[in-house]
Amino acid sequence: MTPVARLHRDPIDPTSLVRAVSGASHGAVLLFLGVVREMNDGREVSGIEYSAYEPMAARELSDIAQAAEARFTSSTVAIEHRLGALALEEVSVGIAVAHPHRAVAYDASRWIIEELKRRVPIWKREQYVDGHREWVDPTGRGTSTVEPEVLT
Amino acid sequence: MTPVARLHRDPIDPTSLVRAVSGASHGAVLLFLGVVREMNDGREVSGIEYSAYEPMAARELSDIAQAAEARFTSSTVAIEHRLGALALEEVSVGIAVAHPHRAVAYDASRWIIEELKRRVPIWKREQYVDGHREWVDPTGRGTSTVEPEVLT
Amino acid sequence: MSVTVLLFASYADALGTTSFSLDLPTDATVADVLADLRLRPGADRLPPAPLVAVNQQYARLTTRLHADDEVAVIPPLAGG
Amino acid sequence: MSVTVLLFASYADALGTTSFSLDLPTDATVADVLADLRLRPGADRLPPAPLVAVNQQYARLTTRLHADDEVAVIPPLAGG
Numbered sequence: 001m002t003p004v005a006r007l008h009r010d011p012i013d014p015t016s017l018v019r020a021v022s023g024a025s026h027g028a029v030l031l032f033l034g035v036v037r038e039m040n041d042g043r044e045v046s047g048i049e050y051s052a053y054e055p056m057a058a059r060e061l062s063d064i065a066q067a068a069e070a071r072f073t074s075s076t077v078a079i080e081h082r083l084g085a086l087a088l089e090e091v092s093v094g095i096a097v098a099h100p101h102r103a104v105a106y107d108a109s110r111w112i113i114e115e116l117k118r119r120v121p122i123w124k125r126e127q128y129v130d131g132h133r134e135w136v137d138p139t140g141r142g143t144s145t146v147e148p149e150v151l152t
Numbered sequence: 153m154t155p156v157a158r159l160h161r162d163p164i165d166p167t168s169l170v171r172a173v174s175g176a177s178h179g180a181v182l183l184f185l186g187v188v189r190e191m192n193d194g195r196e197v198s199g200i201e202y203s204a205y206e207p208m209a210a211r212e213l214s215d216i217a218q219a220a221e222a223r224f225t226s227s228t229v230a231i232e233h234r235l236g237a238l239a240l241e242e243v244s245v246g247i248a249v250a251h252p253h254r255a256v257a258y259d260a261s262r263w264i265i266e267e268l269k270r271r272v273p274i275w276k277r278e279q280y281v282d283g284h285r286e287w288v289d290p291t292g293r294g295t296s297t298v299e300p301e302v303l304t
Numbered sequence: 305m306s307v308t309v310l311l312f313a314s315y316a317d318a319l320g321t322t323s324f325s326l327d328l329p330t331d332a333t334v335a336d337v338l339a340d341l342r343l344r345p346g347a348d349r350l351p352p353a354p355l356v357a358v359n360q361q362y363a364r365l366t367t368r369l370h371a372d373d374e375v376a377v378i379p380p381l382a383g384g
Numbered sequence: 385m386s387v388t389v390l391l392f393a394s395y396a397d398a399l400g401t402t403s404f405s406l407d408l409p410t411d412a413t414v415a416d417v418l419a420d421l422r423l424r425p426g427a428d429r430l431p432p433a434p435l436v437a438v439n440q441q442y443a444r445l446t447t448r449l450h451a452d453d454e455v456a457v458i459p460p461l462a463g464g
Binding site for chain 2: 310312313314317350351352353354355357360362363364376378379380381382383384
């Protein structure tokens with residue numbers, strides 16, 4: 001079955017993500033939620049706007065979910081990433097992983113979030129309490145690099 | 153504030169665990185759920201009954217939650233462990249951890265579940281499809297050991 | 305002096321009880337409780353050195369007991 | 385031949401547009417798109433070698449282009 005992996009304009013529902021991966025063969029479910037927080041790099045944030053190269057981002061999310069299920073045998077994975085304007089404490093990304101054993105669930109969850117940050121074309125613009133807003137650049141260099149294996 | 157840490161006879165509600173740890177300073181929330189699965193050591197399970205040395209188990213859970221918040225600075229923790237008869241796919245334990253950064257949330261969550269298994273006096277009896285039932289002994293030796301630091 | 309001994313799970317099944325009261329000399333230790341336990345019917349199904357908690361704290365064989373202590377004999381943990 | 389160039393986020397802000405059409409010789413590569421981009425107003429705010437995707441797959445400077453390809457110039461990723 002193709003794993004759940006999608007961009008989402010409505011609020012992410014953690015319960016439905018957990019339900020999407022649960023099954024009687026899985027002894028462990030791990031849910032990771034990324035949440036908009038009030039401070040980033042010492043600046044007071046009032047909200048975040050997420051945008052994406054939507055068709056490519058949706059495909060990358062789906063590729064990551066399928067790669068995770070292949071890499072971490074017997075896992076079931078669901079990923080949702082929010083787009084649009086988010087307020088403080090709203091969930092920007094939800095990753096659910098179920099596995100018969102907990103150790104693999106932890107490893108798979110961690111792998112997915114790192115992979116998502118590494119290759120999914122999504123951007124965020126932070127709105128600050130002082131009225132400014134700015135595109136977030138985690139590289140600090142204005143440019144991303146991706147590893148050779150994702151290059152065509 | 154004292155972290156949520158308790159034994160629970162009613163079904164565990166993942167959403168309320170997530171809510172208990174969420175806050176505007178936390179960019180990551182990690183929820184671990186232990187779930188009753190249909191196979192264990194090659195035997196078909198139909199349900200599990202959890203019991204505990206209740207006052208001590210409740211205190212150990214609370215100690216672990218407080219130790220986790222001290223060890224993983226800036227984390228917020230909630231732990232619930234179910235007691236009584238559980239059907240397949242029911243949640244036996246829920247651990248929610250929130251932290252400003254995801255790496256610490258993963259480490260803290262993992263630490264808590266290992267610590268829980270190591271020192272909380274809870275037992276489970278598996279009921280099998282073939283009608284037998286048996287106390288689960290993860291040690292395979294009929295006896296537990298705890299490390300010196302928890303001995304008085 | 306008297307202490308309360310608690311048994312759980314597989315150990316309670318083996319001994320056929322979940323608690324009993326035990327009279328001990330005033331300088332008794334955890335080891336003395338286990339020595340008494342081993343004489344009871346069903347105790348052959350217990351391991352030589354089970355884990356013990358005194359007043360809800362894990363204890364050693366040499367831990368000294370006091371009147372009215374609660375001594376719990378703890379089968380292999382299986383939480384989670 | 386003609387390709388479509390897509391810009392996003394900070395790069396779209398810098399160039400003042402989210403897409404344009406570009407005519408290129410038939411043996412053009414990703415590097416030719418970036419060379420054209422650098423001549424446009426606002427391009428000084430782009431890095432020397434931005435990440436590029438062709439038809440929604442990450443590509444190299446040397447990746448050959450074909451008619452109607454979609455060439456996306458990708459700012460620093462910030463998902464999660």
